[in-house]
Amino acid sequence: MTSSCYCLRNHFLISMPHLDDLNFTQTVTYICDHSEYGAMGLVVNRPVGLTLIELCDHLNLPCTSPDNQQKAVYSGGPLHSDRGYVLHQSDNPLAWALSHLIADDIYLSTSIDAIEAAAEGHFSQDYLVALGCASWGPNQLEEEMIDNVWLSCPANSDILFGTPAEERLQAAASVLGVDLGLLSAHSGHA
Template identity: 55%
Template sequence: MAISKPFPYLPGSLQGHFLLSMPHMDDHNFDHTLTFICDHNEYGAMGIVVNRPTELSLGELFNHLELTQECKIQAPVYAGGPVQDDRGFILHSPTERDWDSCYEINGQLTITTSMDIMHAISNNEGPEQYLVALGYAGWSAGQLEQELSDNVWLSCPANLDIIFNIPAEERLQAAATTLGVNLNLMTSQSGHA
């Protein structure tokens, strides 16, 4: 499978990058997670965990929200992070349509939080590629930088193939492979050189 071109690097920012949890991660919210960073600036960072599917399918979510009579989409809804975990966040490829509440991350991905995109997806009129998550991961100013300094995370440029074409359980190692790292061979002990 071909790997798509990485997202462009924004100087001083991890926007458009993956965060890979290190084996010694002791926070159950992020243990063995791959997080896509949607925004990172001097005020903090925001991302979506892209490898934690829940037991809830999109069809079940859409039926619960009464968006359709009976939607049978079996794609999973993801646990996007511990912040606002009762709110939907849709990470998706760009579309010609403007959604009520969306933020263009770059030319390859957008994040939308409005119900109009959920209606469109439930009627097979949404973006070509999408991942629906409940909740997000958030960091206050300087918090992510400190965690990176403490060796809690690895980072690498993200790509669409890992997010949309690789099974959820393989995404973390697929991202690590782009760095030449096998997470299964890494020690659970951290340190600084």
């Protein structure tokens, strides 16, 4: 019997160069939950080419914050692409109906009022809006880790919120001292 460690919550998953799944090639995924039931996360380095004001127009929501209107919306993963997720730091996380604490300073909100709050400039801290999510069944992520599909490292809010999207993958790898450009795109076992 093997013992599983469900310790990837609040970690980045960094795709290995040989990963050929179009949904996850060259991605960094923030793990929001990891338990015996599986894992759930958001890809945080793939803007969908949609701004917050465009998303709000589609949802018939006001977008009154000039600072936030051009904020990028991300493709959080291939599942539930019709659902919005707001990853944020917050002074008052209970202000939104469905907010879940992930780490000491990071919350995931899944209610429409959190998107509306972002569009109206009510977040005093950093945030990221994503459409869709990634998820793994029981032990699936652990198997992918064994198969060398992912690297993982503790997440930090500077990379999550302060680093440009196109630099997040290498920034996360740098936490481990890894230069992804030097890794082979081919996998193998000795």
